[in-house]
Amino acid sequence: MPPLLELRNVKMYYNTTRGTVKAVDGISFKLEKGEAMALVGESGSGKSSLAFTIIRLLPRNVAESGGEILFYDEELGVVDLMKMSESEIRRKIRWKKISMVFQASMNALNPILRIQDQMIEPLVLHLGMSKESAVKIAEEALRSVGLSRDVLSRYPFELSGGMKQRVVIAMAIMMRPRLVILDEPTSALDVITQANIMNLLKELKAKFDLSYILITHDIALASEIADKIGVMYAGKLVEVAPADLFFRWPKHPYSQKLLAAMPTLREDKKIEHIPGDVPSLINPPPGCRFHPRCPYAIKGKCEKEEPAVKDVEGSLVACWLY
Template sequence: MPPLLELRNVKMYYSTSRGVVRAVDGISFRLNKGEAMALVGESGSGKSSLAFTIIRLLPRNVAEIGGEIFFYDDELGTIDLMKMSEEEIRRKIRWKKISMVFQASMNALNPVLRVRDQMIEPLVLHLGLSEDEALKISEEALRSVGLTKDVLMRYPFELSGGMKQRVVIAMAIMMKPKLIILDEPTSALDVITQANIMNLLKELKTKYNLSYILITHDIALASEIADKIGVMYAGKLVELAPADVFFYKPKHPYSQKLLAAVPTLREEKTIEYIPGDVPSLITPPSGCRFHPRCPYAIKGKCDKEEPVMKHIEESEVACWLY
């Protein structure tokens, strides 16, 4: 069976008053059906921009978009999302096949509309269902995330942060998509609620055989659910590895530094930090974009030539050390 999602050299640049921002710059990877992938990296590395490119929710100031995004569906076959028009994406793909839980999604609910109205709207508009049919599906979706149908008649401000997050997740699974993109799904939640939401996501993944792309800064959170880890830096994918390999043997120096900055409970270690800042994506460094901050940079090589992804054991890594 072909992969559920395959990206080949995907690019998406923004146009700004200061210049062109190379937010997503040549990303390639595969995601299989029922698989969960976590994208990790510092703020400004292009993780959310990549998510918007996949689901084709693009801002007005796009300067360039390119590459191929193949999506496999039993009904539609293998299709290149980049060749589909906005109308086709809206009718056939978005929310039906690929949905998204947005960053700070608790604020995505309209405070002056009841939850009921916000949940049934896409079902009525996209699927042409009657209001009664849409209500039944909404109730089922709420039950799936541990909420009662009484929530439908409430306004968002009457719900706790965790309940609002569950409502947004229910809206994402309502139309039975194959892939859900989760952009910081537990941000602004307390630790206990975070754990409950992650347990919920794991249950839904098993129950509906969902595939996830989880975007997060929290490495520990990624370890809870991810089958593989993708590390992004300055618009580039620098490492892709199975989760059990990545957490015990990261290859790229940036990945090693990220894990070294995470405290652990089961072992004593010296917490490290990454010196410097994420480079500007308007004028990124030549060669490897991490070389100004890398302790192992090879002068005349890393600062001149851009590394390509190579298979090293079970991982893929873009680094001249290999």
């Protein structure tokens, strides 16, 4: 069976006054149907940029983008999203096949519009649906996320944070997409509400056979839902591994550091921090980008040559140690 999504050497660079920012720099991975991949890594490693590249919502200052983003669909066959025009993406892909819950999107709900108007607007305006059918779809989507139809007549300020996040998730699944990209979907919520939203995402995944790309800083949260974990560092994917294997045996030194920096309730565990900062993506370090912060860097090797991705007992890792 083909995967749902396959990225091959995807790049996306930004133009800035300081130089070209290589935010996504040669990323390859596969996502199967019904699979959830958590994308983790420090702030500024390029996670959101990769998400925007996949759903083709790019700012004007893109310097260059390249590679292949293959999407396998029963209706469309295999399409390369990189080669599709904006109008084709809008007609065939965005929201219908691939949707996104943006970072802080629950706070981006328009405060002066009722939920109904915000939910049906794209259906009526962009898809030319009648108001009645659009309201039906919105009602159904709200039901799927555990909200009653009364929410349709409310304004955002009349809803709790958790309810607003459910509305935003309802909007993302309204058109029955195959893949939902979630950028920090629970970061502004309290822990109980976070857990409720994660449970909801799990239910929706099973019910609609959805695939997810879940961007998060919170590896513990990622472990709740992810089938596999992708670790980004400075524009590169340094490790992709099945979740259970990743937590038992993280192979890239950066993955090991990320896990060691993860807080737990165990009192005997000392939380480590990762010394140094994420490097500049304008002039990233040569060779392996992690070498200046890596305790195992091999002199004469890691600072000179970029490691290729290797299959190391079930994990894909880009590191000279293997």
